Amino acid sequence: MLAVLLCCGCTFNTFRANNDDDVPNRYKIEEEHVVLHSDVKLDADDPMIQELLELRKQIGQTLDLELGDKQVEVYLFKDEPSYHKFLAQKYPGLPPRRAYFVGTSSKLAVYTVWSDRIREDLRHEFTHGVLHGALSYVPLWLDEGFAEYFEQPRAAGTPREDYLTDLVRLQQNGWTPNLQRLEYLEGVSEMQRLDYAESWAWVHWMLHHTPQTRSILLEYTHQPRRAQSVPLHQRLRQFDPQPERSLNAWIASSKGVATP
Ligand SMILES: [Zn+2]
Structure with a gap:
């Protein structure tokens, strides 16, 4: 059963058991609040990781939010075929989008693919992850409004x-x-x-x-x-x-x- 609640390439919640076979696993960078699994080689101090951690702080300050300690797991696919294959198998029927956020009772996950808009896509989906880690409920339009902001x-x-x-x-x-x-x-x-x-x-x-x-x-x-x-x-x-x-x-x- 898949309960689709949100998105723009975006957010939906599911209570189906996680099975993360076929996700990117060649490289892993783990920080306190974000874990990046990638098939694209990135250094541990890649500016993108630091930018996400800065963004998390900015979200907390701008929205006066207690962010808690949940991690957001980011899965970065190296190319569109492997990304779309994964989505089609795990979440059949979803419209093709460059990125998705999936919030479950146990995990906050972002799935996306390397592109020339990766920075914007990551910031957008990561914002969903931070919000869902801090709040028990976010209305659809507001979730997207904040992610766009x-x-x-x-x-x-x-x-x-x-x-x-x-x-x-x-x-x-x-x-x-x-x-x-x-x-x-x-x-x-x-x-x-x-x-x-x-x-x-x-x-x-x-x-x-x-x-x-x-x-x-x-x-x-x-x-x-x-x-x-x-x-x-x-x-x-x-x-x-x-x-x-x-x-x-x-x-x-x-x-x-x-x-x-
Ligand atoms: Zn969104």
Whole structure:
């Protein structure tokens, strides 16, 4: 039985027994919070390992999270055939993506393949791993919003140009943000590129708009699922009657577009 909860190449949880035959095993680098299994030769002090450890610290600080001591295991395949063969055997039916995070009751695992986007892929999936190691539950859209927020190294508060450009273009065609809609998404297959962009926008905006939006987001994130029964869009409305309008204005102003 495979319970698919999330993804963008991304996250899903499964309670099936682990059988990690055919995973990369030629090289292994183990640090306190990350283990890298690879068929690509990497030095123990490879900057990528250090970057993941730095990223872990950054996630903890940005989200005021107690990270605990769970390790994230990263499996780095050397080429697409071996990666896709493994996925097809172990998780048949998954859409072909460059990377997946799999969270089980006993293991936090990232499976990915060497490519020219390996750094971004690793940062994205590793963020899922760190979040699932620290939190008992993360809603789908929020999990992806955080992963999109952390996947590119950038100075705190610097927004993503790529998503802003996409969202401004959508605004010009009448699109407006809708957090309630995002909060209803339950399956990885329901999430399209626009949903990743909008999830990123809500996360970025709430973290950096005002201390109040930041604290609403963080308090919600830290709560267990049963305590999240009041959805985030309702919590925001207690302080800002039209948060969608506020986010819309921020998106437009970030690209120098005037809104009414
Ligand atoms: Zn993801």
